[in-house]
Amino acid sequence: MAQIFAYIVHKEGTPDDTAVELREAAKKIDSNADVTAIVFGSGVDAVCNQLTESYKEVWKIDNAGLAYPNAEVIRRALVSILPPDCIFLAPHDTFGMDLCPGLSIKLDSPQISDVVDIEGSEGNTLKVVRQEFSGMASTHVNCDISNGAVINIRPGSFQGEGVKGAGGQVVDKTGDAGDISESSRRYLEVVVAEVGDVDITKSEILVSVGRGIEDQDNLEIIHELAEAMGGDVSCSRPIVDAKWLEKSRQVGTSGQTVKPKVYLALGISGSFQHMGGIKGSPFIAAVNKNPKAPIFQLADVGVVADILEFVPELTEKIGESK
């Protein structure tokens, strides 16, 4: 079996949750594998030491120039340090999406992205599960790994203990990483998202609206329902893309992470990027006209209905019940 590597995303001296999830995914590829974690950054000893608990080896590439992760630079360095035909795991997040497709070309290995499950490997064939059409259909995918593979793992999909007590050692690979100066793509700064008029991260009750609302004018009924319930209005991404609500109301991986008690999803399909922003296991109620919408797999209670009719009636009933 090929050697397995895991790319560790970290922040403020702590590995991301995906560090454990990638270890879990590696177990599903080969339960006996010794997996090597790879850490790029500046001053990453604390991160590396934490990883020795679950990884047999931790490769660190530590340099002031890596203080902000630039996928273009890190890709080049990885090509220098990775052995041929290895299996390289990374999270399917905004960094992994930037890094991995090109990495697979440079390593001459196939890439499978956004993997939600791994069924196992037989000889040189790895069988995984992916989703298409925003989660409305799943697929089994076979990948020929005779020349290794670059695999992006969906954050949150590989829950488990990972591995404990690996007693790993940290190996400094900075010297092998080649030129890590920025060249054709130069990082400037991060512009932090604007804060809006309502802070939905603090809301206990969220009335969340998606593309099913069809028209900006229809948003009125959502505001009325939120008012009747004593909650705040949040939304999925297409509503923000259309500029119908401000970005600060968007729930999801590229929006806000919310922790309400109750989350009412109206005309939202339930994509993983949207659901990824809902934490703390709230009570989720969903109204969608499509009985097969993925949101019904994830919600606690569901209603198949047209929100344009259902929502105004519900608002009225809530008013009466008070």
Added chain:
Amino acid sequence: MEILVCVKRVPDSSENEIEVNKDGSDIERDDLVYSVNEWDNYAVEEAIQIRDNVGGSVTVVTVGDDESEEVLRREMAMGADSGVLLSDDAFEGSDGKGVATILKAAVEKGKYDLIMTGAQADDGAAQVGGMLASMLDLPYASLVNKIEVIDDKKIKVGREIEGGNQEMSEIDLPCVLSIQTGINEPRYVGIRGIRKVASVEIPTYGSSDLGLAADAVGAAGAKVKRLDYFVPEMGEGAEMLEGSNEEIMEKLIELLKAKGGIK
């Protein structure tokens, strides 16, 4: 600036309920409404705006079958100057790398300063743009939600990262960018616009026109192969409220109240 935008014809997920067919070999394709991939449409709009600001041209290209011509015409009606269809039976069954290989050959037939793709399409793989960039040895940025032309050698781009924050970088031209939704507001395309470009010739290139080796693309070259489609069973799923509208609302209000969802 000479701009190439790679687009794809996909089932319109806001218009369709996607269902897996009986034997799981495909989704039900009858009666599906197709359109241009949402992300690609933002990319074309961005390209048109850049061209209108600094001059140049916008070419749209797709790997697909004869029916894919309709999305090229749609994007030309929007304002793209020309379209190119890459079509060949040999392309069938290509994986992401195969598609990138075909596009690379098309890129090399022209001379482009900026190449754009959508961040992802219906298969959610988000890989063709990055692969294409590495094949061409060009710099790449994914999930781009802002572009500012500095001069004819470099541009400033914003990438959307976690939490809606924006990572700003400077990137040399030529480069490849994958475009995130929300970067602009794509213009509306009416029937009349589409009629105007109905008779514009769209060249079609096949495998031999592009000088592609038979085993580099299509099923023969694919190391990643989809085996089937299925509907997963994910835990228990929601308790579905049924009955008359009246009953459903009562039950829902009762549950919401119990969980603290009505103040």
